[in-house]
Amino acid sequence: MDFGLSGKTALVTGGAGRIGSEDCRVLAAEGATVVVLDVAAEAAETVANEIRAAGGTAHAVTCNIITPNIVMDALADLSSEELAATNPMFERIRKATPMQKLGRERDVSNLIAYLSSEQASYITGQVIGVTGGIDLFSF
Missing domain, CATH: 3.40.50.720 (NAD(P)-binding Rossmann-like Domain)
Known part of the structure; x- marks a missing residue:
């Protein structure tokens, strides 16, 4: 082909x-x-x-592998009421996150920049969650 x-x-x-x-x-x-x-x-x-x-x-x-949770600036800026109106699941996730917030694109980008740097030269083959701690709990 x-x-x-x-x-x-x-x-x-x-x-x-x-x-x-x-x-x-x-x-x-x-x-x-x-x-x-x-x-x-x-x-x-x-x-x-x-x-x-x-x-x-x-x-x-x-x-390395990065596994973000819900990471979206537009959602992170919404109030609890607005987030629940957009999608109730997003508000439940925000509340269940120990940091009580959703992630932003910059949260992932900063990790990628670090992993690309010489300071992280010995870090490889890792699965790194950018989750605000949500993966510590089940809901």
Whole structure:
């Protein structure tokens, strides 16, 4: 098949996993340069090597995973009443969050900037929740 991917770059998160690795191989076979993103550096490199051996272009990159809760400036600025009127579930989540607020886009962006910095050079393969602590409780 020709999906017209030549000259394009594909970033595949979980690229060393069972499904992600096949995604990487198919994208490379279609002509895309593939970046195999995974927490498992050796496994990501194995997939990238397989792609290169088949004539494709691939790079292996280890990464961290960020799992935000509801993060949206527009929602974070709403009063309790406005939030409940928008979607009662959002207000229940805000109330259940130990910080008693919803996250903002900047909360995630600041973490990404830190993880990209030299100060975090030894942090890899982590799943980091940006949740305001909501994951400490179930509701």
